[in-house]
Amino acid sequence: MRSVYALVLIVVVILFHDSNVEGLRPGGLTSVRDATPEVQAVADAIRTELESRSETIFDEYVAVQYATQVVAGLNYFIKVHVGHNDYVHLRVFKSLKGDLSLASYKLGLTSADPLTYF
Numbered sequence: 001m002r003s004v005y006a007l008v009l010i011v012v013v014i015l016f017h018d019s020n021v022e023g024l025r026p027g028g029l030t031s032v033r034d035a036t037p038e039v040q041a042v043a044d045a046i047r048t049e050l051e052s053r054s055e056t057i058f059d060e061y062v063a064v065q066y067a068t069q070v071v072a073g074l075n076y077f078i079k080v081h082v083g084h085n086d087y088v089h090l091r092v093f094k095s096l097k098g099d100l101s102l103a104s105y106k107l108g109l110t111s112a113d114p115l116t117y118f
Contacts, residue, residue, distance in 0.1 A: 032115050035063035043078050046102040058082040079115045
């Protein structure tokens with residue numbers, strides 16, 4: 001197990017050393033980008049938890065933008081269109097093992113609300 005953590009640490013150091021890696025730096029948010037299929041999959045994976053915690057069922061659920069933050073894993077900040085002009089912002093934590101969990105969310109937002117740290 002130690003060798004796995006050592007390997008992860010080496011990869012992280014190499015990524016941060018390379019200035020061409022999409023602005024990743026420990027603790028800082030990347031720039032906001034259009035959502036990808038991978039980001040939609042992350043949002044989909046925690047949809048049931050979000051609907052349960054917020055006591056809301058969403059008819060639409062489309063990730064439109066995202067940013068990431070390197071921590072002891074990875075935080076995804078995702079703007080999700082949930083119908084009409086309604087949006088939610090998600091903070092989803094992805095552990096080093098790859099497990100996803102809903103860390104935080106904001107309801108009642110519009111397309112004009114910027115995706116920032118929360």
